[in-house]
Amino acid sequence: xxxxxxxxxxxxxxxxxxxxxxxxxxxxxxxxxxxxxxxxxxxxxxxxxxxxxxxxxxxxxxxxxxxxxxxxxxxxxxxxxxxxxxxxxxxxxxxxxxxxxxxxxxxxxxxxxxxxxxxxxxxxxxxxxxxxxxxxxxxxxxxxxxxxxxxxxxxxxxxxxxxxxxxxxxxxxxxxxxxxxxxxxxxxxxxxxxxxxxxxxxxxxxxxxxxxxxxxxxxxxxxxxxxxxxxxxxxxxxxxxxxxxxxxxxxxxxxxxxxxxxxxxxxxxxxxxxxxxxxxxxxxxxxxxxxxxxxxxxxxxxx
Numbered sequence: 040x041x042x043x044x045x046x047x048x049x050x051x052x053x054x055x056x057x058x059x060x061x062x063x064x065x066x067x068x069x070x071x072x073x074x075x076x077x078x079x080x081x082x083x084x085x086x087x088x089x090x091x092x093x094x095x096x097x098x099x100x101x102x103x104x105x106x107x108x109x110x111x112x113x114x115x116x117x118x119x120x121x122x123x124x125x126x127x128x129x130x131x132x133x134x135x136x137x138x139x140x141x142x143x144x145x146x147x148x149x150x151x152x153x154x155x156x157x158x159x160x161x162x163x164x165x166x167x168x169x170x171x172x173x174x175x176x177x178x179x180x181x182x183x184x185x186x187x188x189x190x191x192x193x194x195x196x197x198x199x200x201x202x203x204x205x206x207x208x209x210x211x212x213x214x215x216x217x218x219x220x221x222x223x224x225x226x227x228x229x230x231x232x233x234x235x236x237x238x239x240x241x242x243x244x245x246x247x248x249x250x251x252x253x254x255x256x257x258x259x260x261x262x263x264x265x266x267x268x269x270x271x272x273x274x275x276x277x278x279x280x281x282x283x284x285x286x287x288x289x290x291x292x293x294x295x296x297x298x299x300x301x302x303x304x305x306x307x308x309x310x311x312x313x314x315x316x317x318x319x320x321x322x323x324x325x326x327x328x329x330x331x332x333x334x335x336x337x338x339x340x341x342x
Contacts, residue, residue, distance in 0.1 A: 042208075043099035043102070044100050044104075044200070044201050045170070045205075046172070046173065047097075049096045052325055054172050058174070058177050058178045059270075060270040060274050061172065062169070063273060064277040065165050065166075066277065067284075069161075069165050070284065072161045074293070075288075076295050077295045078154050078157060079303070079313055080287075081158055082157065087319050088101075089164055089320070090321060091321075092104075094321065097168050100167040100171035104164040107163055108156075111163070112153065112155075115155050115156040116149060116156055117152075119148050119155065120152060121136075121144070123148040125147065125148065127299045128146035129144070129145050130144050130145060130146055148297075151297040170200075203233065210229050210232055279315075283311075287309070287311075290308040292312050
């Protein structure tokens with residue numbers, strides 16, 4: 040079973056672009072999600088990441104990231120509502136709780152938790168698109184002259200995390216297929232078996248790397264850098280988005296407050312930034328080649 044976050048070679052501008060260009064483009068979306076607390080901007084950033092993933096062909100990665108992000112967002116909303124008691128609009132009074140004291144659920148705490156969950160969802164979708172569309176081997180080759188060991192570690196993590204997710208799915212399916220007479224398999228047992236298998240795989244990978252001489256210092260080979268024709272597009276869009284985000288902060292596009300009452304500013308700079316964010320989601324769209332006049336007639340005459 041293949042993880043939805045595993046890299047899959049596909050034809051497309053995002054896959055053909057260099058790792059640096061893809062990181063600048065997707066990293067700009069992630070930077071916006073951490074710079075802004077305005078729910079409109081966060082929703083636009085999440086929509087841009089979803090559009091980019093769907094256009095790039097990473098539909099399964101987007102779906103899995105949305106599921107994980109929304110589940111985490113729900114947990115954040117519940118925890119924030121129970122822990123934070125600020126806000127004027129009290130919805131529920133749950134009395135005294137152990138360790139938490141008096142618990143009052145307010146609308147402001149729910150909205151603040153939802154915004155934090157939306158930020159986490161947008162970031163997870165962007166990272167899911169990166170994992171499914173950016174070749175980790177190309178990342179290793181790009182970072183090897185700068186930090187070879189760190190690049191190798193990062194590449195191994197990006198390769199082995201989807202493998203661990205696939206192992207967890209196989210163990211879960213095997214537990215369901217044991218029959219009604221077998222004892223139920225809890226999450227703790229699954230976690231122990233998954234951890235044991237991951238440690239065994241880590242030892243095997245370490246031994247393989249040792250045998251291939253990765254622990255030895257080797258001379259750096261000079262390799263030609265291959266640039267894609269899509270690099271300029273993603274570099275330009277990423278830098279433009281970062282500049283627009285900084286300009287939006289200066290113009291008040293992040294005018295939002297949650298306590299004691301919810302105040303969200305939706306003005307011209309905010310709407311302009313949201314429109315720009317949604318438009319950047321179409322960056323992985325491949326342009327159709329232009330038809331040359333008379334090409335069909337020439338091919339027919341040659342035939």
